[in-house]
Amino acid sequence: MLSASENTINLPEFIGNLPNIAIINSHYHSNVSKNLIKGTVATLKKGGIPHEVFNVSGVLDLPTALKLVVNSTRFEGYILLGSILNGGNDLITSAMYSETLRGIGTIAGQGYPLGTAIICAENEDTLLKMASIQEDNCGGMASQAALELVAIARDLSGITKNIGFKPASKFIQMAGEASKTK
Numbered sequence: 001m002l003s004a005s006e007n008t009i010n011l012p013e014f015i016g017n018l019p020n021i022a023i024i025n026s027h028y029h030s031n032v033s034k035n036l037i038k039g040t041v042a043t044l045k046k047g048g049i050p051h052e053v054f055n056v057s058g059v060l061d062l063p064t065a066l067k068l069v070v071n072s073t074r075f076e077g078y079i080l081l082g083s084i085l086n087g088g089n090d091l092i093t094s095a096m097y098s099e100t101l102r103g104i105g106t107i108a109g110q111g112y113p114l115g116t117a118i119i120c121a122e123n124e125d126t127l128l129k130m131a132s133i134q135e136d137n138c139g140g141m142a143s144q145a146a147l148e149l150v151a152i153a154r155d156l157s158g159i160t161k162n163i164g165f166k167p168a169s170k171f172i173q174m175a176g177e178a179s180k181t182k
Contacts, residue, residue, distance in 0.1 A: 009043055009046070009137075009140050009141070009143075009144050010144070011043070011046060011047040011049075011144060011147055012147055012148055012150075012151035014047075014150075014151065014154070018047075018048060018049055018050060019049065019050075019075075019076035019077050019147070019150045019154075020050050020051070020052075020074060020075050020076055020077075021044060021049055021050070021051040021052075021075060021076070021077045021078070021079060021143075021146060021147075021150075022051070022052055022054060022069045022074075022075040022077070022078050022079070023037065023040055023041070023051055023052065023053045023054065023079045023081065024053075024054045024055075024056065024062055024065045024066055024069060024078065024079070024080050024081070025037055025053060025054065025055050025056070025080075025081045025082070026055075026056050026057065026058050026059045026061065026062055026081065026082030026083070027055050027056070027057070028057060028058045028059070028082070028083070029083045029085060029124065029127060031124070031128060032083040032119070032124065032127045032128055032131045033081065033082075033083065033131075035128060035131035035132050035133070035139070036081040036082075036083070036117055036119075036131045036138060036139040037053065037081065037139060038133055038139065039131065039132070039133045039137045039138065039139030039140040039141075039143075040079055040081060040117070040139035040140060040142060040143045041053075041139075042133060042140060043139070043140040043143035043144060044143055047147065049147065052074075052075075054069060058082075059082035059083070059084055059096060059097075059100045059118060060096060060099060060100055060103075062080050062082055062100055062103070062104060062118070063100065063103025063104050063106070063107060064103075066078060066080060066103075066104060066107050066114075067107055070107065070112055076113065076150050076153075077112075077113040077114070077115070077146040077147065077149065077150040078112060078113065078114045078115070078146060079114070079115045079116070079117075079139075079142050079143055079146045080104060080114065080115070080116045080117070080118065080142070081116075081117050081118075081139055081142065082100070082117075082118045082119070083118070083119045083120070083121075083127045083131070084096055084097055084100075084118070084119070084120040085120075085121065085122075085123070085124060085127065086120060086121065086122050093120065097118070097120050100118055101116075101118065104116060104118075111153075113146055113147075113149030113150040113152075113153050114145075114146060114149065115141075115142035115143055115144065115145035115146030115147075115149070116142055116145075117131075117138035117139050117141065117142035119131065119138055
């Protein structure tokens with residue numbers, strides 16, 4: 001993990017409309033959750049990026065919430081935040097972490113710009129360090145990842161703003177019709 005001095009966040013510049021971003025947050029460990037959100041929102045505000053926060057109970061709820069938010073078509077990018085505390089049972093912790101990431105990956109693999117900060121540690125102090133803006137700033141890094149993916153998606157699609165239709169000429173030819181001439 002990078003320290004605060006090494007994890008400089010450089011946001012992409014957007015031409016035209018700014019992307020609307022959904023933040024989906026698991027609030028099970030509330031102190032950690034608050035810090036993840038602070039880092040995420042601070043990074044988005046740095047770029048003037050509009051966003052909306054959705055809360056779910058635990059990390060296993062994140063994939064379902066992501067699919068619901070994606071289906072709304074209101075957002076161009078997504079950020080998922082959550083934390084898992086290893087309570088001494090590595091098997092349960094590993095299963096929760098892998099199932100959460102598997103569910104998220106299934107949806108993200110369909111091409112949705114997504115940044116994640118699903119952090120896991122042995123104790124709450126380590127989770128708080130990972131979530132803190134002054135320390136590892138995992139939320140800020142997830143924001144950066146999502147915005148970079150939005151920029152790539154826009155670059156590849158050529159879409160920047162004001163999507164619309166402009167006919168190539170005053171004559172419109174339907175498929176199967178002969179060409180019209182003057």
